[in-house]
Amino acid sequence: MVGGGDGSVKDVRSKKEFDELVKSCSPFILHFWASWCEASKQMDQVFAHLSADFPHVHFFRVEAEEQQEISQCYSLSSVPYFVFCKDGKTVDTLEGADPSSLANKIAKLVDSVESGSSASHASIGMAAGPAVIEAIKEISKEPSSYPGENQTSDLSASLKTRLQQLVDSHPVFLFMKGSPEEPRCGFSKKVVNILKSEGVEFGSFDILSDNEVREGMKKFSNWPTFPQLFSQGELIGGCDIIIAMHEEGELKELIGPKETLEERLKKLISSSPTMVFMKGSPDAPRCGFSSKVVNALREVEVGFGSFDILSDEDVRQGIKTFSNWPTFPQLYHKGELVGGCDIILELHANGELKDTLS
Structure with a gap:
């Protein structure tokens, strides 16, 4: 829970919780954010402050990459991203770090529910403070990409070769956030734990360390999210697929015999x-x-x-x-x-x- 004056922002931590909130709360605003995106963190401050200015609106925050099921409901392509809902339906959206537009769209949402609301014109300067606004103006010049949708041009030959070499560098290879010793997202951690429990040796690459690889792999594998697991150069899938195969006892069978050094x-x-x-x-x-x-x-x-x-x-x-x-x-x-x-x-x-x- 993130406080903002007398208001509050609730973190949505599962698709089930999200579905229940949609049924029971109206109007509400979703803020899709990512911990690696500086603009997201700055807009999070604005969002929290605005929750105090509009006490009759529900403010929810969704970590886009941790809650991919929810993100996919809105075809998310960048963060920060805001969704404005009334009576369970989306009535407006906002992409990027734009504090003034955020305040105005919230006011518009309130006006559509309560004609003549006293909170119909929030002062974003009062809500967020001039230092935050100036920081956001600098950060928001270019929107931050999100893996829900590939926005890169066709892969260059050199990048395609580099990605293929990474995929081929080990019989089993994992593109993840962080390292096997220090995963930096829950999905990556789950896949690492499964591979270790199966006794599978694997190589890995931290996609947070190289944005070119991160963006390129979405197109290379035609898979928009991470982690991505490859075996013998072929994509197996992401976290959900790995968990399902592990529970069914199919993962180790699919990964198969280890490639010899000579073959590699x-x-x-x-x-x-x-x-x-x-x-x-x-x-x-x-x-x-x-x-x-x-x-x-x-x-x-x-x-x-x-x-x-x-x-x-x-x-x-x-x-x-x-x-x-x-x-x-x-x-x-x-x-x-x-x-x-x-x-x-x-x-x-x-x-x-x-x-x-x-």
């Missing part, structure tokens, strides 16, 4: 026509030899995928044996080893690198 290496090598196993990433190499090879490939305008061998000791050691090549970087083309830094630089100096990789 072959999959990584073939994940891009030209593939570099290097230290660091192309944009941030972590050794001079890797940097030289990346520069050579870029100079001849050859597209390539990459894998940071510093991020995975199994791959780092395994690829040495697999290729019979003890050092890094290692460059592959169409599944075959081309060589290391010296060979690549020699091919480049002789003008043969582009032809070799075409």
